[in-house]
Amino acid sequence: MFYLKEWNKNLDLTEFYSACKQRGFENNSSEKNMLDCRKEKEWNAWILYKDDSAIGSVAAHSFEDVMGKNAFRVLARTCILEGVRSKGLMVARTAIKQHQNMVDQYLLPACLDWAGDNRVFATSNESPIASQRLVNKYYFPTLEEIGLVHNVGTVFYKKYYQTVWEINKKSFMDHLNQYPRW
Numbered sequence: 001m002f003y004l005k006e007w008n009k010n011l012d013l014t015e016f017y018s019a020c021k022q023r024g025f026e027n028n029s030s031e032k033n034m035l036d037c038r039k040e041k042e043w044n045a046w047i048l049y050k051d052d053s054a055i056g057s058v059a060a061h062s063f064e065d066v067m068g069k070n071a072f073r074v075l076a077r078t079c080i081l082e083g084v085r086s087k088g089l090m091v092a093r094t095a096i097k098q099h100q101n102m103v104d105q106y107l108l109p110a111c112l113d114w115a116g117d118n119r120v121f122a123t124s125n126e127s128p129i130a131s132q133r134l135v136n137k138y139y140f141p142t143l144e145e146i147g148l149v150h151n152v153g154t155v156f157y158k159k160y161y162q163t164v165w166e167i168n169k170k171s172f173m174d175h176l177n178q179y180p181r182w
Contacts, residue, residue: 017030019081020081040062042072044060067121074111096139100180121167122140140163
């Protein structure tokens with residue numbers, strides 16, 4: 001069974017951080033790295049569990065300094081450990097279009113709910129980290145293709161030129177609810 005918990009200092013994430021470090025997921029390999037958004041005006045983070053094991057994480061934070069008043073960045077520090085992700089590009093594109101992936105089922109809805117009625121953005125880039133390139137090349141363009149996000153341009157943010165995607169929360173949730181929920 002999958003479920004989310006809001007991050008709090010009492011969660012024992014030692015094994016999760018270690019697994020992230022072993023897989024080269026540096027952004028999630030420690031509390032300090034994963035929660036770099038704590039310096040933002042508003043922030044939150046969640047841990048995804050399968051049964052009693054932490055298998056993923058995501059954070060969201062205010063984004064007013066980049067996108068203006070009442071703006072939030074979601075899907076920051078997104079991580080799903082190997083063994084629980086879909087494999088193959090065709091499978092992945094279909095899984096994105098039909099929201100049959102853990103990001104769409106759990107992580108993004110938590111972020112959208114937390115952000116309330118504010119504008120919501122996500123970023124992606126051509127970083128040397130393969131998963132980030134795939135997010136930039138396939139995940140967001142696939143969501144854009146079905147009308148759930150739109151590319152609002154590129155900004156220099158967090159050491160990279162980042163593509164900024166605005167997420168239409170209502171359209172995303174309506175579309176998500178047309179498909180099986182886990």
